[in-house]
Amino acid sequence: MNNDQQFKNKRLTIGYLALGGGVILFVLTILLKDNATLGNYLKLIQGIGVFLVFWGIFMLFQASSYKKNPAILKKDMVESMDERKVWIRHHAGNNAFIFSAAASYLALLIVGMTREPIDPDLAWWVLAPLVSITLVVYIANLVYYENKY
Amino acid sequence: MKNRLEELRAGQKWTQQELANHLNVSRQTVISLEQGRYNPSLLLAFRIARVFGLKIEEIFLDEEDQDNE
DSSP states (O other), X not given: OOHHHHHHHHHHHHHHHHHHHHHHHHHHHHHTTTOTTTTTHHHHHHHHHHHHHXXXXXXXXXXXXXXXXXXXXXXXXXXXXXXXXXXXXXHXXXXXXXXXXXXXXXXXXXXXXXXXXXXXXHXXXXXXXXXXXXXXXXXXXXXXXXXXX | XXXXXXXXXXXXXXXXXXXXXXXXXXXXXXXXXXXXXXXXXXXXXXXXXXXXXXXXXXXXXXXXXXXXX
């Protein structure tokens, strides 16, 4: 099997797995909708399911476009292995990880120092931006390194 | 690190995209290499040398070496 076929097959496999997993999660949340112990977690699981479905469809769509236009396949293959891009992704990921670790440590430190129990709503409003900001840090680093190198 | 990539590419009458195709890298990488913003790995440097039929040191110029001369 040549590299082109391997690259295309990898996309197809990821696409089918994501689509299948997403549908299973989505159906599961519908079946368990009356389960009181899961409560709000169901919405979260449903959200992940929807995300996986869309991601899977995107991957499958990409794989089918490779069949119609091999030039896109070649471009995507080069982009995925391009050493400068790989280097940029690694550095951006590393910086995002350092930010995430430092921010989580800071949050833990604050929680450790508070005498009163933390309100779950407050905890959610602190933790949710922490996740989103980590993603923003990653993207900002990608843009920064793309311009610098 | 300075390099003669742009000059050598012009000599071959290749576009940046054509050189990128020869090297199996993206066009942005060729642009960054030509502008001296990105230093290639040893592997890519060898590939570049092979494409132009030259030695690595004939393409990439060590600025420290130049200062010492």
